[in-house]
Amino acid sequence: MEINTEREGTLLVAKAGGRLDSINAREFDDALKSAISDSDQVLIMDLEKVSYVSSAGLRVILLTAKTLQQRSAKLLICSLAEPIREVFEISGFDKIIPIHANLGDAKASIG
């Protein structure tokens, strides 16, 4: 699991790579928590380089979305591989977190 972040004003883009599973979910959660600052209004989680997500990874993503929502900030997700997108849809995450095909689309949606 690795994570690289870029900040553009109040937008934070977090590009994750590798696996988001029960072995490294805590590491993923810690990395996100230390990357996000209170002034960030939008977090785009770019999962293009993520090859695998299990329920442990989904849990961290849901917790992050809830935490951001509590202070009126927002989580967007982009670039999901097909089997991962299917897992997001089964879990109903596509109904509560905007999912975009790529980073450009996600950025364009912020307006």
Place this chain on the structure above:
Amino acid sequence: MLSLCLESRLDELQRLEAAVENLGEQEQWPPTLLYQVKLVLEEVIVNIVNYGYEERGGHKIDVHLISEPDTLTIKIADDGRAFDPLNQAPTPDVDASLEDRPIGGLGVYLVQTLMDEAHYRREQDRNHLTLIKRRDG
């Protein structure tokens, strides 16, 4: 056919995954099937280690994958406390709003949704979970 005897520790998942990838490669599974089988095994093993053994090591979990032209059958057996994941875990509300959406409960739900059949039985002080995936797509 794949048979593995795992120790009741989460880091055993890496050994299991390598074996599953090897089988998938030999049999040229589509990437989605490989992903789903790895995911289902992780969810079940994590449940057994965390709830069945309450994170105590030193127990064995038997995993068998029986690959046939039409179906893939996954059998998992353990001697942890009696635990039927198919009936004891509440179904998550996947239509709830972000605010109301509870954390957790997704693992077993994913297993039940991604597999075509799931059966549990307790026999001779062991939990037996059988999962069947049809390979017609």
